[in-house]
Amino acid sequence: MRIVFLLLCGVTFLYAQELFTKQTLENYLTQENPFIYKTKAREYIYREQIKYFQGAFDTKLLLKYDKKRYPVTDGDFMEINIQTPLENGIEFLGGYREATGLQEYNNIKTGENGEFRLGVNLPVSALINGMNSRKLNLYSARLNTQQQSYRSKDNLRLLRFEIFSAYYKTLYSQALYKTEKELLEVAQKRKSIIEKRVKSGALAEITLLEANQHIINREQRLITAKNSFQNALELFLQYLPITREAFERHYTLPPLPEVIQNSFTEERAFALALEHRADLKVFSFETKRMDMEQQHTRLLKYPNFNVSLYGVHDLKYNNGFKLSFDMSFPFQRRAYEGRSKEILKKIEQVNNNRNIKVITIKTQIAQTLHSLKNIFTNIQNSKKEVTLVEKLQQAETKKYLLGLSNLFMVNQRELVTLQTKKKLLGYILEYLLLQEQLRKEIGNTL
Known part of the structure; x- marks a missing residue:
């Protein structure tokens, strides 16, 4: 009888309905x-x-190759670079390039074995302001x-x-x-x-x-x-x-x-x-x-001033560098206002x-x-x-x-x-x- 009672209790428990409360x-x-x-x-x-948007700061591999054979001029250009932008706007660039003959869009010329290049681009206005688009x-x-x-x-x-x-x-x-x-x-x-x-x-x-x-x-x-x-x-x-x-x-x-x-x-x-x-x-x-956005807008109030510095090591002609300044400034500043x-x-x-x-x-x-x-x-x-x-x-x-x-x-x-x-x-x-x-x-x- 005790076993039957326990079995009945078990069946009742299995089929018992739970109260559906807020909990x-x-x-x-x-x-x-x-x-x-x-x-x-x-x-x-x-x-x-x-x-x-973090992808804007990814390190990139940049490749470029030109081969020109015009009736009067010819030239070859090959460039491999690695570019790394930082959150503050600074960009680092390092790579190798080789330019022979007469170039069409630039005046670059290297030795027959090419040159290695290392540079940095400094957006001065953005650095001072602490803000840039990326x-x-x-x-x-x-x-x-x-x-x-x-x-x-x-x-x-x-x-x-x-x-x-x-x-x-x-x-x-x-x-x-x-x-x-x-x-x-x-x-x-x-x-x-x-x-x-x-x-x-x-x-x-x-x-x-x-x-x-x-x-x-x-x-x-x-x-x-x-x-x-x-x-x-x-x-x-x-x-x-x-x-x-x-x-x-x-x-x-x-x-x-x-x-x-x-x-x-x-x-x-x-x-x-x-x-x-x-x-x-x-x-x-x-x-x-x-x-x-207001902080970024202040960039329009001042000149857009960038400084770039590149150092090169030509495998034939040794070392060199390039320093460039780039500035633009609208007089009316209506965009900023x-x-x-x-x-x-x-x-x-x-x-x-x-x-x-x-x-x-x-x-x-x-x-x-x-x-x-x-x-x-x-x-x-x-x-x-x-x-x-x-x-x-x-x-x-x-x-x-x-x-x-x-x-x-x-x-x-x-x-x-x-x-x-x-x-x-x-x-x-x-x-x-x-x-x-x-x-x-x-x-x-x-």
Whole structure:
């Protein structure tokens, strides 16, 4: 007998359904979930863009070969170089070249065995300013990745509200369905009693017809409630990597949780929002990018001045060098002035957008807290109302059993009780959604 008992316990354990709580839900919100992956997909793309812009600093092998046989002139040119750019703009060049005959595009000529060359190019303006185009592109890509990381967190914040709202709406639909089911069961039990009393002649047959009409009406209401529950469940399960069949096999939904009075003050909630809201942090990266672009724009304010120095060792004619200076400077500087003012306006726009966002967050927090307070009061009053209508329903039922009332009045009392319970459930759902709204405004993520 003991072995049989243990086997039965084991079977019961295998087929027992787990309560699907909020913690259970969060266990499904992993990177394997397509909805979670979607919030971070662009971040992964931006990370790869960093590698692309790092490629601007890759060491390159440069090859060139010319063979010319014109009617009057001829020449040969062959060059192999390795070029290495640094982040600060300096470029190093080293290689070998051989030039014989008359060159078409340069005056280079080497011994028959060629020459080795080693040089450096110094962008003086960029070095002094601390910024160049390749560095700007790379740093912007890094900022974009960091910025997108916070956008991903903000996407998670919004997705969390969406998912848990669907979860609570499903629990609410389930509660409505169970309430309608209980109302139908009461009518069915009463019908069986009425049938016996009609057969005994204690009640008229019309009473049985009225009881059947009540049952048909409640069956219709139950079907409507069941349809709403099934649709809410399907909408919720789309966020989980699990089929409905598997969900119903392994889990059962809990009732709507009891609400706890909110303890957040407006000041505390707003301070937390300023600290945790990822979408507010995004603005700082916008400003940093504008600052970098402004630093790069300053190159247009001064002469573009480059210095190049190359040393050569000809295998036949020994050593030599080449020093070159390259400078350009626009007198009007309209490019600098226009671009600089454009960036300043963009910075003003970013700061203004952030200020608007902060004002909006503060307003939404205040509205949510006011609503939470008022809905909680409605919940307390609604609970009292449910107790009162249940007592009135019980009293009407007793009057009916004593022959002092009729089935119509009992049905009306039951429907009033049903509507009052639905109203309470609606307040509870609204309160739970407002709590999630507050968490969303504060900036809590998954």
